[in-house]
Amino acid sequence: MGLSFREILKTDFFIGFKVLAGHGGLDKQVQGVAILDAPDGFNWTKGKEWVISSGYIFQQNPGLFESYIETDKFKEISGLGLKRRFIKNIPEHIMAAFNKYDIPLISIPEEPSWMEIMNQLNVLVMNKNIRQFNIGKINPKSFTDLPYQVRKINKILSQIEKEMNFPAMLYDLDREKAYYSSPKFKFLADGLKTEDFWNPSFSITQELLCDNLKMVRYRFYDAKYEKPYSWITVPISVGDKVKAYFVVVEATGLIDYFDQFALRIGFLLLQSLYEQILVAQNIGDKGFEKFISEIIAGHIKDDEVLVKRAIELGIDANKNYYLLEMKQTNEAVNLTGYMEELKNTVSNSINQLSTRMAVIDENSCVFLIQADDKTSMDKNLQLIKGAAKKLKQKLMQKFKDISLVYGIADISTSIYEIKRNYIRSEQAIAIGRLLYPDEDFLVYSDLGVFAWLDIKEDEMEIMLKDLNELFIKDEHKELLKTLRTYLGCQMNYSLTAKQLFVHINTVRKRIDEIKELINVDLEDPIDRLKLEILLKLLK
Numbered sequence: 420m421g422l423s424f425r426e427i428l429k430t431d432f433f434i435g436f437k438v439l440a441g442h443g444g445l446d447k448q449v450q451g452v453a454i455l456d457a458p459d460g461f462n463w464t465k466g467k468e469w470v471i472s473s474g475y476i477f478q479q480n481p482g483l484f485e486s487y488i489e490t491d492k493f494k495e496i497s498g499l500g501l502k503r504r505f506i507k508n509i510p511e512h513i514m515a516a517f518n519k520y521d522i523p524l525i526s527i528p529e530e531p532s533w534m535e536i537m538n539q540l541n542v543l544v545m546n547k548n549i550r551q552f553n554i555g556k557i558n559p560k561s562f563t564d565l566p567y568q569v570r571k572i573n574k575i576l577s578q579i580e581k582e583m584n585f586p587a588m589l590y591d592l593d594r595e596k597a598y599y600s601s602p603k604f605k606f607l608a609d610g611l612k613t614e615d616f617w618n619p620s621f622s623i624t625q626e627l628l629c630d631n632l633k634m635v636r637y638r639f640y641d642a643k644y645e646k647p648y649s650w651i652t653v654p655i656s657v658g659d660k661v662k663a664y665f666v667v668v669e670a671t672g673l674i675d676y677f678d679q680f681a682l683r684i685g686f687l688l689l690q691s692l693y694e695q696i697l698v699a700q701n702i703g704d705k706g707f708e709k710f711i712s713e714i715i716a717g718h719i720k721d722d723e724v725l726v727k728r729a730i731e732l733g734i735d736a737n738k739n740y741y742l743l744e745m746k747q748t749n750e751a752v753n754l755t756g757y758m759e760e761l762k763n764t765v766s767n768s769i770n771q772l773s774t775r776m777a778v779i780d781e782n783s784c785v786f787l788i789q790a791d792d793k794t795s796m797d798k799n800l801q802l803i804k805g806a807a808k809k810l811k812q813k814l815m816q817k818f819k820d821i822s823l824v825y826g827i828a829d830i831s832t833s834i835y836e837i838k839r840n841y842i843r844s845e846q847a848i849a850i851g852r853l854l855y856p857d858e859d860f861l862v863y864s865d866l867g868v869f870a871w872l873d874i875k876e877d878e879m880e881i882m883l884k885d886l887n888e889l890f891i892k893d894e895h896k897e898l899l900k901t902l903r904t905y906l907g908c909q910m911n912y913s914l915t916a917k918q919l920f921v922h923i924n925t926v927r928k929r930i931d932e933i934k935e936l937i938n939v940d941l942e943d944p945i946d947r948l949k950l951e952i953l954l955k956l957l958k
Contacts, residue, residue, distance in 0.1 A: 421450040421677035422543055424498055424523050432539045437526040440514040444521035447497045450675035452537050461487055466495035467675060474506035488516040498523035544677045575688050576600035582681040583674055588666045589689060593763045607670045616666045617652050632686060646671040653686050655693050662693050707732050711777040711785060714837045722835060729834050739790040739831035743803060744844035747782040749822040754782045757818055764813045785841060790831035800829055804860050824848055825860045846870055901929045906951050
C-alpha cells in the first residue's frame with residue numbers, strides 16, 4: 420500500500436501543488452512515479468503510478484493529449500502531474516476525462532526537480548511505514564519471554580499484509596514453526612511444501628531483488644495459473660547462521676515499488692528481533708546459570724535475595740516449577756562441546772514448555788519448567804517427558820556418541836525448593852539407573868524407599884564382596900536367578916519351584932549351594948534385607 424494523493428498533498432513539500440480535476444480520485448494509491456517525456460512514453464507505464472511531465476511533449480505533438488486520455492494505459496494510472504510552462508490552458512474536454520475516470524490532474528510548481536519530487540515521496544512512504552510498524556506497545560515480561568517474541572512476530576507479519584495486501588510467513592528453523600500474517604497465506608500457498616519457499620523442489624526461475632539482503636523472487640509456470648506464480652523469500656540471519664525465512668506470497672500478482680519499502684522495513688524489524696533474542700538469550704542464560712549454580716552451591720540463603728534475583732531474570736516467584744536434569748553419561752564425550760547446538764535444539768523442543776536451561780557442569784544441565792496450573796501433575800509430567808524424549812531424539816541424531824538420561828523431581832514447587840528438587844533429580848538418576856537400567860526418563864517418586872539410599876558407584880564393590888562368587892562365574896547364573904526368586908517368594912521352596920518350573924528338591928539343592936558360596940545368613944532378617952536391596956540394585 421502506497422500513499423494517497425490526499426496524504427501527499429497535505430505535506431509541506433507538496434503544499435503548492437494544485438488539483439485541477441479528478442478530485443474524486445484523491446484517495447487513489449500511488450505506487451511509484453513515471454516521467455512522461457516521449458510521445459509514446461505512456462506505453463511503458465504499468466498502472467498505479469503518478470505520471471509527471473513538463474507538458475513539452477503535449478505542446479510539440481498536437482492531439483497527443485486527446486489520444487492519451489482515450490488509452491487503457493491512461494485509465495490505469497493513479498494521477499497525472501503537469502508543469503504549466505509549456506501547456507498554459509487545458510481544454511475542458513480533457514479536464515472532463517480526468518473527472519470522468521476520477522484521475523487527479525495536478526499542477527506542479529516550476530521549482531521542484533523530478534528527483535526532489537521522487538525523493539520526497541520515498542521519504543513520505545518510509546515515514547508512513549515506520550509509523551504503521553510501531554510495535555513497541557507489546558511489553559515483554561522478560562528478555563527471554565517466548566510469548567512476547569511470538570506476539571511481536573505476529574504483529575509485524577499482520578502489518579506487512581495490511582500494508583502490501585500480500586500475506587506473509589516467518590518460518591523459525593530452530594523451533595521448526597511457521598507464523599502467518601493470516602490464513603490467506605496457507606490458502607494461496609496450497610500445494611506448496613513449506614521448504615519449497617526457500618529450497619524449491621521443482622523447476623523455478625529466480626530474480627535477485629536485493630543482493631545485500633539476499634532477497635529473491637521465485638517464479639514458476641503452471642497451467643492452472645493464468646500468470647506466473649511467485650513469492651519473495653528473505654533469509655533472517657544472526658552471525659553466519661540462518662535462523663528463519665521471511666516469505667511474502669505474491670501468487671499471480673507482483674508487489675509494487677512502494678510496497679518494497681514495507682517489505683524491507685518488515686525484514687529489518689524481524690532481523691532486529693532475532694538479534695535481540697540472541698543477545699537476550701546469552702545474557703539471560705549466563706545470568707540464569709549463575710543463579711542456579713549459586714542456589715545449588717548454597718550461596719543464596721536469604722529468601723529476599725532469592726526472589727529479587729529471580730525477578731531480575733524474569734522468573735515469577737509466585738509460580739510453581741518442575742526441575743528436570745539431563746545428564747550425558749558417555750565418559751568419552753564432553754557435552755559442553757555441543758552447547759550452541761544444544762541450545763538451538765532445546766528452543767525447538769523443551770523450550771516450548773516455558774523453560775529455562777542452565778548448564779551445571781561439562782556433562783549435565785537442568786531445566787526449570789513452569790508448571791501449568793490448569794492441568795494435572797500427571798499431564799504436566801507427560802508433556803515434560805514427551806518434550807524430553809523429543810529433545811533426546813534430536814540430539815542423538817546430531818551427535819551419535821552421546822548417551823542421555825533424565826532425572827526429574829516430579830513435585831512442582833516454588834523457587835525456594837530449587838536446590839532440594841535438584842538433589843532429588845540427581846538421586847533419580849543415580850539410583851534410578853541401578854533400578855531401571857533400560858529407562859532414560861527417571862522419576863524421583865518411582866524410587867520409593869530407595870530414594871533415601873546414598874550409594875556411590877565406587878563403593879558397590881565393597882558391598883558386593885560377600886556375593887562375588889555368584890557374579891564372577893557364568894555357571895552361577897542359575898543360582899543367582901534361583902536366589903532372587905527364592906527371596907521374592909518369602910523363602911518358600913514350593914512357590915520358588917513353581918515359578919522356576921523345577922522340582923522342589925532342585926530348589927533345595929541350589930539354596931544349599933548358594934549358602935556355601937556366599938557369606939550371608941539367609942535366616943537373619945537384617946542380612947536378608949541387605950541382600951534383597953543389593954540384588955534389586957543390581958538387576
